[in-house]
Amino acid sequence: MKPNQRLIVALDFSSMGEVEQLVEHLGGSVNYYKVGMELYFSVGNRVLHYLQQQNKQVFLDLKLHDIPNTVARSLKSLTGLGAAMLNVHAFGGPAMLKAAAEAVAGEAERLRMEKPKLIAVTVLTSMDQTEWSSIGQTAELSGQVVNFARLAQAAGIDGVVASPQEAALIREACGNDFLIVTPGIRPQGSERNDQSRVATPHGALAAGASHLVIGRPVTAAADPRQAAERILAEMEGE
Template sequence: MMAKADDRLIVALDFHTMEDVRTLVAKLGGSVSYYKVGMELFYAVGGKAVTWLRREGKHVFLDLKLHDIPNTVAGGLCSLMHLGADMLNVHASGGLTMMKTAADRLHKEAAEAGIPCPKLIAITVLTSISSAEWQGVGQTRVLEESVLRLARLAKEAGLDGVVASPQEAEAIRAACGEDFLIVTPGVRPAGTSADDQSRIATPRAALMAGASHLVIGRPIRAADDPKAAAEAILKEMETVP
């Protein structure tokens, strides 16, 4: 069922210039086929980051985490869809109605335009948030239980998957099935810094737990040889069926 490793590794382009993007993509060459465009890059250069990557034959996860009233999120996603990204996302905490409205509108507009509908996934709880911080914002439910509840809501709403930490991947996979996407940030190769992530795992551990895609940024971007770093991660990923 799973795609090959280079379609499951998503490299985060956390830059604010196209020059930096082109430099890293050139260094990684054919080793990496999937990239994440997040807020930092999108707010700096707009949609051209997505369209350039698509022209280069790369897949794109446009990670803008939409969270607003249902019609606003649905309209925003439909606008973003025309950039050509393969995957878009919203915050699951926007609720069932917001997610279902977004998914329904996205599929309808894609069908009317005659274009492939991007995968739509939902943020559960950000991987930078620890259990202590979760309680600090007034949450009484255990963090892991909240993640699983949000994942089930996303599935009920008709979304293709969620973003969740490696620690919750196994429970989500069991609850939501084999075809449900689980995109996991907070992946750090052994011996690298956790940076600002709290709930982390190695690439192999994340995949063994049930993750379908791994989002990795700094361990590749900051390496002396980014291509060698990416290929080492891919080699580790290939050991997992």
């Protein structure tokens, strides 16, 4: 894949005006966008329709986590919206993950559309080992991330969301065809903000990441297009 097929810019906004201004400014530099809860709960499907009209791919990042039947029924509704990627929480367990994978595949077949990629969130990149332990988890964080990845793969999930620090371990455990979508990407010289487990764009790809999710280093830059193009160059190792 080319770098602009692997870079996903996070639209961490709450209004269509902010979205349209950024997407127009970035133009052809960015082809893939993440729509998270803040934006989707604010403007709903309008943002998906707008991005599709601009010929952009969408990662609809709603992190579903509920009983298997509820997640399956929700994903049937979301599949038809045309997003290229959807996600659930691996914490939901094997039954929920299996129901989710079957629901997306079945609904895509019923609608005669290309199946969206379905990925599972492992451990949020805002967490470090200390915080992980504080919620009663005794296993090493990185080991549990790999366990979640194996669990997701066995359930028919296409990949995971994980920090770049675990990307190499997941790639070794799950093979070359498994998607590894990594937030917590910080270009050279960027602030960490609220992320704990981070890496540079080139470092994350070298470790085995398939896609990079990047928000503030682009969206909060003085010139977002220039920032995105620097990141694309960094992904190439330049």
